[in-house]
Amino acid sequence: MAYGESRIVRVIKGRRPKIAVIGGGTGLPVILNALKEQNAEITAIVTVADDGGSSGVIRDYINVVPPGDIRNVIVSLSDIPKQEKDIFQYRFNSKDSFFAGHAIGNLIIAALDEMKGNIFDAVQSLSKMMKVDGHIFPASNEPLTLNAEFMDGTIESGETEITSKNKQIKRVWVTDSDSDAEPKAVLPVLAAIMQADAVVLGPGSLFTSILPNLMISNLGEAVRKTKAEVIYICNIMTQRGETDNFTAADHVRVINNHLGGHYIDTALVNGAKIDMDKFHPEDYDEYLVPVRSDFEGLRKQDCRVITDDFIDQRSGLVFHDGRKVAKEILNIAFEAYARRRQEG
Incomplete structure (x- = not known):
């Protein structure tokens, strides 16, 4: 039985642990699907600042929040049959200048956005159609542009432009992206963060999948104020153009600096050795080297560090093992809920 489980499960018997996961990218659906299998009550808060791939092209044609991350999260939490999911995920291989490379799901999300008048209502409607177990909330109801200042003082806008430098x-x-208004998250996003037992950041690209959400002023403030345990799932590998040579402590430090204090309560850090002979960096050149733990640096960030074998590299690639990570998240959520009960 996992650490703390025997003591805490009795306290929350009959109540699903509430987990709010904030992020984007390919790693997020892996964790969400595993949490779903563990019967957690999930709210996925998904970044809307992406400007690449099919999402970016649709965003250029139609004034809509980029749908790619939202599409993948919907599939990860959907209870519809696999064949229907495969249709939703299908990408056209047509030579047509518009449809080539587009996923059907992206087009459906764009259509619903026009029909409903905003992305939040569109995603809620589609979630019902796709029989989603949980809640999926765009981090903002409007398309956002990511901006970055580099160490040399230069400034760039747009995810693709930023990482290419x-x-x-x-x-x-x-x-x-469309006005001078300050980006805001809608109230259900804030409520999910404040009511959660655990708020999970990641896994995902530090500067382009995680931080864009936290830089929405009222969303970041909710993360600072929540009594939930704030968990950061540290990336396994560094990422070209974003986190070259970063340690786990560097990742946590950057998040804390952007939030303005030490707000990461627990960091999940992979401790297993990565078999680089099975890894193929020539095909996935955004990954450079395994992220080092740097326990001394992590302690300076005032966060608890949980190190374990959190990876699945059976395919010859390196991914988080969703089940291992989800199990740890639930243990932490159980502890956090019990602690809040005791504190009244």
């Missing part, structure tokens, strides 16, 4: 990033922030 291959320069060390000092800080990032987001702006409304």
Whole structure:
């Protein structure tokens, strides 16, 4: 039985642990699917500052929040049959200048956004259609632009432009793509963070998938104020153009600096050795080297560190093992809920 489980499960018997997961990218659905299998009550808060791939092209044609991350999260939490999920995920291989490379799900999300008048209502409607177990909330109801200042003082806008510079990033922030209004998260997003037992950041690209959400002013404030345990799932490998040579402590430090204090309560850090002979960096050149733990640096960030074998590299690639990570998240959520009960 996992650490703390025998003591805490009795306290929350009959209540699903509430987990709010904030992020984007390919790693997020892996964790969400595993948490779903563990019967957690999940709220996925998904970044809307992406400007690449099919999402970016649709965003250029139609004034809509980029749908790619939202599409993948919907599939990860959906209870519809696999064949229907495969149709939703299908990408056209047509030579047509518009449809080539687009996923059907992205087009459906864009259509619903037009029908409903905003992305939040569109995602709620689609979640019902896709029989989603949990809640999926865009981090903002408007398309956002990611901005970055580099260590040399230069500034760039747009995820693709930022990462292509291959320069060390000092800080990032987001702006409304269509107006001068300050980006805001809608109330259900804030409520999910405040009511959660655990708020999970990651896994995902530090500067382009995690921090854009936290830079939405009222969303970041909710993370600072929540009584939930704030957990950071540290990336397994460094990422070209974003976190070259970063340790686990560097990742946590950057998040804390952007939040303005030590707000990461627990960091989940992989401790297993990665078999680089099975890894193929020529095919996945955004990954450079395994992230080092740096326990002394992590302690300076005032966060608890949980180190374990959190990876699945059976395919010859390196991914988080969703079940291992989800199990640890639930243990932490159980502890946090019990502690809040005791504190009244």
